[in-house]
Amino acid sequence: MSITKQWRSQLPVKNIQVCKTIHGGDTNKAYQIKTPEKTYFMKVQPNSAATYFDHEVRGLKEIAKAGVNTLVPLFHGQINDAAYLILNWLDTDVGSQADLGRQVAKLHHLHNDKFGFGDQMQNRVMIKNNQWNQSWADFYIKQRLEPEVASARKLGYWNDTREEHYQRMVTQFSDYYSKHEITPSLCHGDLWFGNVLFSHGAPYLIDPDAIYGDREFDLAMTTVFGGFSNQFYRAYYEEYPFDAELAQRLNWYRFYYLCMHLCLFGESYGSAVDDVLSHF
Incomplete structure (x- = not known):
């Protein structure tokens, strides 16, 4: 305009x-x-x-x-x-990825007793329901994945093969979180490197889609489009350690971000969605 x-x-x-x-x-x-x-x-x-x-x-x-x-x-x-x-306004420059890792760990140390954010927001393809939920598995499946997949199906970006692998992923996800307790952490919600700025050397997180959720939701997003270095992950780990099986869980959350891009930008993201789903 x-x-x-x-x-x-x-x-x-x-x-x-x-x-x-x-x-x-x-x-x-x-x-x-x-x-x-x-x-x-x-x-x-x-x-x-x-x-x-x-x-x-x-x-x-x-x-x-x-x-x-x-x-x-x-x-x-x-x-x-x-x-x-x-x-x-911020005048931007460059800064330390280790400082960025410490800032994200600090973000994730802000906890809540429920998952969500108590509101809803609309993007171009769906309404994100952030109403509070006591269960992370229920929140993620019903308030994130199901509306997203429904949008992909409506837009013509879904098929039987994706559905089959998706259902396997959801079953595995539900089974894992029925046995593992998650503390709700404040998550940026769209933590790719384009939403990071440095000003006077200090890292800033911008353009949030904030929720209280599994902190691994944010960590997964840092791996989708790149830009975060080993220094970032080492500094994060020193402040807020994660276990050795983290890498095996990240595809649950990578799927969300890639499927959202499938809905927003079309089949150019189809192969990336299929690659993530192929693990299930």
Whole structure:
């Protein structure tokens, strides 16, 4: 969408001198806003209500509550038919992956007594139900996997072979978590390297899809698209150790991220989904 002078004048930020489009991901329009005093980062989602960014705002505040670096939500609302979110601007540079590992471990040390986040959020293909659940297996299967697979089926990206392997995976997952207790950890929920920034050498986690869940859910996502080094995992392990069988469990969660990309971007992700399912 085009940010007109009239639209811009309704923002809670005054004396705007610059409002320019920047690279900001696939989901939202992104802008840099400059005033004489300050620089801001703004996301805009056309054809959406003011509540569109509520889940992200809550996630950012919860990450900050864990003592982890993130962006600060300053203003959000709706102008005409577009939702907006204004955050602080970060000048980016490079930093230590070990510091990043320690920050993610710190995030995962914030615990809850239930799984979920007590809300719901909508993306382009499905509604994510984050209502609280006492069971991680029930939450993950019924509030994550089943709606996702239903979307893939509706969009024509599902077949009998995928269904057969998927059912085997779900059975294995359910059996494992019927015997193993999980402590709900605050998870970023979309922890790929594109959602990491470094500013003045310090790591920041941005663009969360936060839930309280199995911390391995986040760790699996770090392995899907790369970017996280051995230093990251060593530093994480020193702060919050994981067992030697972790690698065998990650495909349960890799499937979620890859199937979501299948729903969002089509059959170009089909082979990756099939590769994960082939383990079951």
